[in-house]
Amino acid sequence: MKGLPVVTIVGRQNVGKSTLFNAILRAQSAITENTAGVTRDVLQKIVERSEFKIPFTLSDTPGLDIENIDEISKEIIDIAFEHLRNSDLILHVIDHKDLRKYDHKLIDLFKKDDILKDKMVLTLINKVDTEQDEYDLEPFYKLGLNELLPISALGRRNFDLLYQKINFFLPDKIKMPEDPYCKIAIIGKPNSGKSSLLNTFLGYKRAVVSDVPGTTRDSVSDQFYFQNQKLEIIDTAGIRRKSKTGESLEFYSYKRTLHSLGEADVVVLLVDAMKGLGEFDKKIFGEIQELGKPMIVAVNKWDLVPEKESNSWKHYKDRMEAKLSILKERPLISLSAKEKVRTHKLLESVVALYEKSQKKLTTRALNDWLSKWGGKNKVQKASNRPPKVYYATQVSQIPFKILFFVNDTKLFPSNILSFYRKSIVAEFGLDGLAVEIELRNRNEGKEGKE
Structure with a gap:
């Protein structure tokens, strides 16, 4: 495990962390039950799969919202937080149907902790099992999260995009001190x-x-x-x-x-x-x-x-x-x-x-720009059936690629795509780069594969 990037799954009890851990591993490594607090240790496994550009260590932490803390529980929590501070990417899991006070507390900690505030955190809204669930994410956007992705760990919903984002946030290769800049x-x-x-x-x-x-x-x-x-x-x-x-x-x-x-x-x-x-x-x-x-x-x-x-x-x-x-x-x-x-x-x-x-545009920044962008009115007026972008997220740096989830890819001819691309380049200071926009119909590839 030494030298590999560390991806850590974290969240309160019973939000589906172990289900996610097993789904990424495609193996039954952690105990999964509906009883809170079943996982009591930090579980670690090396992930080497064709979907990921480099191998990494995947860690599953116990639920951190332990109410009656005894000496053993305190030690478990301390170990889990120490592990978080040594992670390269944190997958923060929240239950779509059950947002609680401790979720807010953990988000606040990610923003204020001297070490965790510099860590990349991808918040996964779990148990989004239907298309309708994806329309109901406003409470989570209001939390001020930079990176947010709705998934279903049990049904592997949106796992293709999850894997793309993990690849995006991990380095292309394990960089050594002697490597050139x-x-x-x-x-x-x-x-x-x-x-x-x-x-x-x-x-x-x-x-x-x-x-x-x-x-x-x-x-x-x-x-x-x-x-x-x-x-x-x-x-x-x-x-x-x-x-x-x-x-x-x-x-x-x-x-x-x-x-x-x-x-x-x-x-x-x-x-x-x-x-x-x-x-x-x-x-x-x-x-x-x-x-x-x-x-x-x-x-x-x-x-x-x-x-x-x-x-x-x-x-x-x-x-x-x-x-x-x-x-x-x-x-x-x-x-x-x-x-x-x-x-x-x-x-x-x-x-x-x-x-x-090397810029990594946050999903929040991209979608804030989309919601305020005046150019979309020109695009919509130029079409009988207006093209619509529901959601945008960056998925790679080289090539510099941004993924658009849209109502219909056929409504985005090259001139409209070029208009979007030039506007993104101007907004985020990307002049000189070959920025690519990949289109995906909103419901395309939602259900994951084994």
Whole structure:
């Protein structure tokens, strides 16, 4: 168990904690009866299942609302709270049909305790067994909870979304102290200047630099410090076309390059300023876009562009955006890796984009925005049958994905989705990120599967 993230289930007695514990484990580990206080110890099991991106330790705590506290009960409560303070994610279970004084007390404790106030708490409204129950959550929203999800532990209702949220709140991998703050992959066509940029960042010649395309045959990486943060930069093998008999893109040293992109937190797509944005660059852009990685497009060799004027970069950007309109929503920068011009600014932009991509928007903030957003009136007026978003929640960071539960997915064509997405980007300061919106009909996937 040592080193694994800890997910702890907590709540008062008889709210369904052990039923939830067993449902996630798919095993009968805890005693489940209607008698309050059946679970008397902190039960722990390692969860390794395909639904979860990393293994974690799942803990089931005893009910904390013990009325007649004796010496043994006090020790049980102390151990349970100590366990909570060492958890990475807390699943707070409340009974939908029975909200009590101790529920309020526990919520208040999560907000005020010096340690617990910094913990991620996902409140699960249990025993929501019907669609009608989901319409009756107003008393819980009034509690000021940031993350709230209606479920049925017994019927596995909304378990797909529960698993998505657990994945969202847990790290992608177990981070070690020696791991870099951010991993950056440099990608582009052969001879676009990737190795020169790597060498500039490192301050010495780490990768071979040549005018011969394809000099870098494998992914080369190294670490360095920037603004007191350890960064790792990866110079990937140049992407090239297949031979004329080929049918698609190929990656030179394909598997290693794909692995590098998969490991990267931010991707820098390097474009040769003298050649401009070609069809092949657009295809590379599409490959990175499909992975959902935060990306900066850097136009290298800007020093070689002749007869530059004060507005030359603006005109150059306009031509690029005319060829690929989505570039209007992505960071663009000109630089010279060889002359070390604006390479520092590129690193600043990379770190800023990475930090932006690590944002976790609370479900409360998203739904507060939805309820007050003036744009929904424009959307509804533009349709004979108005599209409606009932509930929104963020489910991943890379890609930065927000899930909309809606009345009918068919009522959300690309122009309306784009309107929602641009409004979210503006409201939450996500400019530069590829924000995705996934639509789900309100009743889709409510009942869980074994």
